[in-house]
Amino acid sequence: MLIARNITKKFAGVVALNNVNLELHPGKVNAIIGENGAGKSTLMKVLSGVHVDYEGDIIFNNEVLQLTGTKDAEAKGIVIIHQELNLVPGLSITENIFLGREKCNAIGILDKKEMTRQTQKLLAKVKLDADPAALVGSLKVGQQQLVEIAKALYTNASVIIMDEPTSAISDKEVDNLFVIIDELRSEGKTIVYISHKLKELFTIADRFVVMRDGCTVESGVMAEMTQDALIRKMTGRAVNGPAGNTKQTFTEPVLRVQNINLKSTSRHGANVLTDISFTLHKGEIVGLYGLMGAGRTELMETLFGLHPKRATGNIFVHEQQVHIQTPIQAIKHGIALVPEDRKAHGLILDQKIKTNISITVLNQLEKWGIVLHNKKETRLSKDYIQRLGIKTYSENNIAGNLSGGNQQKIVLAKWLATNPRILLLDEPTRGIDINARFEIYNLMKKLAEAGMAILLVSSELPEILTASDRVLVMAEGRLTADMPVTEATESNVLKYAIQHNITA
Amino acid sequence: MIAIQKNNTINLARLQSLIALVTLCAIIAILSDKFLTMDNGWNVLRQIAVNVCISVGMTLIVLTAGIDLSVGSVLALCGAITAGLLKNGIKMPSADLFIGFTILGALLAGIIAGALLGWFNGFVITKFKVPPFVATLAMLTIARGLTMLWTQGHPISNLGPAFSVIGTGWFLGIPVPVWIAGMVVLIASFITRQTRLGRYIYAIGGNENAAILSGISINKVKLIVYSIAGALAAVGGIMVTSRLDSAQPNAGTGYELDAIAAVVIGGTSLSGGKGSIGGTVMGAVIIGVLNNGLVLLNVSPFWQQVVKGAVILIAVIIDKGGKKK
Ligand SMILES: Nc1ncnc2c1ncn2[C@@H]1O[C@H](COP(=O)(O)OP(=O)(O)OP(=O)(O)O)[C@@H](O)[C@H]1O
Ligand SMILES: [Mg+2]
Numbered sequence: 001m002l003i004a005r006n007i008t009k010k011f012a013g014v015v016a017l018n019n020v021n022l023e024l025h026p027g028k029v030n031a032i033i034g035e036n037g038a039g040k041s042t043l044m045k046v047l048s049g050v051h052v053d054y055e056g057d058i059i060f061n062n063e064v065l066q067l068t069g070t071k072d073a074e075a076k077g078i079v080i081i082h083q084e085l086n087l088v089p090g091l092s093i094t095e096n097i098f099l100g101r102e103k104c105n106a107i108g109i110l111d112k113k114e115m116t117r118q119t120q121k122l123l124a125k126v127k128l129d130a131d132p133a134a135l136v137g138s139l140k141v142g143q144q145q146l147v148e149i150a151k152a153l154y155t156n157a158s159v160i161i162m163d164e165p166t167s168a169i170s171d172k173e174v175d176n177l178f179v180i181i182d183e184l185r186s187e188g189k190t191i192v193y194i195s196h197k198l199k200e201l202f203t204i205a206d207r208f209v210v211m212r213d214g215c216t217v218e219s220g221v222m223a224e225m226t227q228d229a230l231i232r233k234m235t236g237r238a239v240n241g242p243a244g245n246t247k248q249t250f251t252e253p254v255l256r257v258q259n260i261n262l263k264s265t266s267r268h269g270a271n272v273l274t275d276i277s278f279t280l281h282k283g284e285i286v287g288l289y290g291l292m293g294a295g296r297t298e299l300m301e302t303l304f305g306l307h308p309k310r311a312t313g314n315i316f317v318h319e320q321q322v323h324i325q326t327p328i329q330a331i332k333h334g335i336a337l338v339p340e341d342r343k344a345h346g347l348i349l350d351q352k353i354k355t356n357i358s359i360t361v362l363n364q365l366e367k368w369g370i371v372l373h374n375k376k377e378t379r380l381s382k383d384y385i386q387r388l389g390i391k392t393y394s395e396n397n398i399a400g401n402l403s404g405g406n407q408q409k410i411v412l413a414k415w416l417a418t419n420p421r422i423l424l425l426d427e428p429t430r431g432i433d434i435n436a437r438f439e440i441y442n443l444m445k446k447l448a449e450a451g452m453a454i455l456l457v458s459s460e461l462p463e464i465l466t467a468s469d470r471v472l473v474m475a476e477g478r479l480t481a482d483m484p485v486t487e488a489t490e491s492n493v494l495k496y497a498i499q500h501n502i503t504a
Numbered sequence: 505m506i507a508i509q510k511n512n513t514i515n516l517a518r519l520q521s522l523i524a525l526v527t528l529c530a531i532i533a534i535l536s537d538k539f540l541t542m543d544n545g546w547n548v549l550r551q552i553a554v555n556v557c558i559s560v561g562m563t564l565i566v567l568t569a570g571i572d573l574s575v576g577s578v579l580a581l582c583g584a585i586t587a588g589l590l591k592n593g594i595k596m597p598s599a600d601l602f603i604g605f606t607i608l609g610a611l612l613a614g615i616i617a618g619a620l621l622g623w624f625n626g627f628v629i630t631k632f633k634v635p636p637f638v639a640t641l642a643m644l645t646i647a648r649g650l651t652m653l654w655t656q657g658h659p660i661s662n663l664g665p666a667f668s669v670i671g672t673g674w675f676l677g678i679p680v681p682v683w684i685a686g687m688v689v690l691i692a693s694f695i696t697r698q699t700r701l702g703r704y705i706y707a708i709g710g711n712e713n714a715a716i717l718s719g720i721s722i723n724k725v726k727l728i729v730y731s732i733a734g735a736l737a738a739v740g741g742i743m744v745t746s747r748l749d750s751a752q753p754n755a756g757t758g759y760e761l762d763a764i765a766a767v768v769i770g771g772t773s774l775s776g777g778k779g780s781i782g783g784t785v786m787g788a789v790i791i792g793v794l795n796n797g798l799v800l801l802n803v804s805p806f807w808q809q810v811v812k813g814a815v816i817l818i819a820v821i822i823d824k825g826g827k828k829k
Contacts, residue, residue: 326721363700
């Protein structure tokens, strides 16, 4: 059993963990639940040797652990899959998995064959269909997450901490992960599982611990809990669900795309996108569902001018044909893209919240044409911090210091600041807690009511069904369905999402 | 509360280098009675002025996560161009053409040449995706070669008293080069802190991908930054030429190292996105004082290099330690 006793952790005077007590049971899946910034990741980093300066004790198998670092924790059998991906983009999958624990042969030369063989086995286990020699940087976020999981599996640890392992993978991969977790559980391993998707937790978790504001407020057996009770414990109050779908019709096209094709980067590969056509209307929220690799992100990127050389097709904004070759042109036409990977594409982690939010609209924050208007900038960022409920003590805080969910809100803020007419959201609630998630759905509704057209990509079907007016489904780079949300159910959407897999 | 704390840590880092500087001065002053004289003081400042100009340009580039190894050669070439145009003008006997240059014209031509050379660096880097280290390494050789061609390998001297004002003159009791360097620092400091361009520079160094998606023309920003650095190297070249009243074909050799050292001692991260002009000025002053002290103390040139390298290491290590806490 892994026990945390009276753990307190401070960052530059800010208390992130306040006298936390917790027990993690072997042979069980222990869920840690809490709002963004509650301290879940921080606690896990303490338990896995990332943070070594804390007060209190970690007790593992009746012994007090003094971890000196992650290597030490790993040696003692504790590994963590971080919320923010921790892979080296320039190295291959194999090299990442064996980073720091490379296998050598008798004369001390890297045994690449053996490492590749083991990687193949691990990849098969997590059902990631990729070449072990592929560069991690060329993988999508969801695939990278699977690599992280494979990496953790390799160490054969007795305690495996998963900090939001499913935030970027879709239902099919989640099911597969649960099979893996089941296996680990039956081997008697301690699994720690953090997720904001309550439905998942009820499926997989045996026990739960609720955290709020750096404290553990309750723990117990999952089966004795209801969703509402959990939410109340997390937030300290009841939560209003999102407003229902308005059943109106939308007539004014804002974005119309016609026969979008995107060539694969490899010369002889098939198209990544094939003949995609659809229309986005004023005030409409369109949900775009698909499994990992269906081409949703590529479609968003194409619309935002990131693949000018490989893409063909026509794009009309307000029925005017436009040529979007760069993000700058996309922004000029009123398009905004909240990217999938906030760390790599969304944020400048080392800079202030304020500078991250204002970067897209600096031209509107100038006085006399050259000098930045600091007061206006501060006002703008304070405004968004308040509107989106970003949990921080100051707009001058460094973005990288915020919890994952709050970082995601900064990315959202920086794009809302541009006042877009067309908002492309790629997994916008990735890592966002249930309360904030409802806030974001309501915000989307409000923006749509004000006339914005929103395209929402999500790997979560419930999210698509809750938030959208119309549902598009993609499979293998093609659009396979386009229906009003009233006709969409989990089963028929899924059917379209795997359609091509069956026929092919 | 916390925001205030943060500012304090920044000031602490500044204070640290200030303390280092004062200590350095004290040690030199104790060992040599020539150090704390007016003459020497102005002399040091005049020497520092050149490195400040180059280092400011270097800082802008390093903030974008780039580097410029060509500044020393560009400095020499532009100094030589200015000197050559001033002295000889452009003669084309075959076409019976002669263009003479006033001082102002020659200065402008030199600075524009510098900006163009810098722009070319930026062009190669952005258009062909050549790493800045390689692109500017090539320019280091090219510009040096062009300097040799332009000067035929001989110094261009005797440029007249009016021109030498730039390097040796005084204005309101302060040497002219110090005025120039001061202006450069003020403008660059303004750009980095108060303008959109400045923000873009930091954004590109901080996360280039996020910057692209945010709608920043990173190529344009890089072109501007490399051009500015080239122009500032030219300004340095003109100051050197004027001070010596002569353009030396091998002027500025190794200056890129002093500039990079100033940037690094000043706390700017070589991986981009973090640092300040103020820090660089401090770095340049520390190097300048050190150079001067070592000469005053009659340290052999061989040892001078060893000591300088050691000081750079110590400064950076202290800086790293301060940041961790
Ligand atoms: N390195 C750091 N420096 C300063 N503050 C930090 C740092 N890491 C975390 N914090 C603060 O500690 C608090 C807890 O953050 P933590 O990342 O543990 O939250 P979380 O429960 O994992 O949230 P999420 O669900 O959004 O991932 C937050 O207020 C955060 O701003
Ligand atoms: Mg977290």
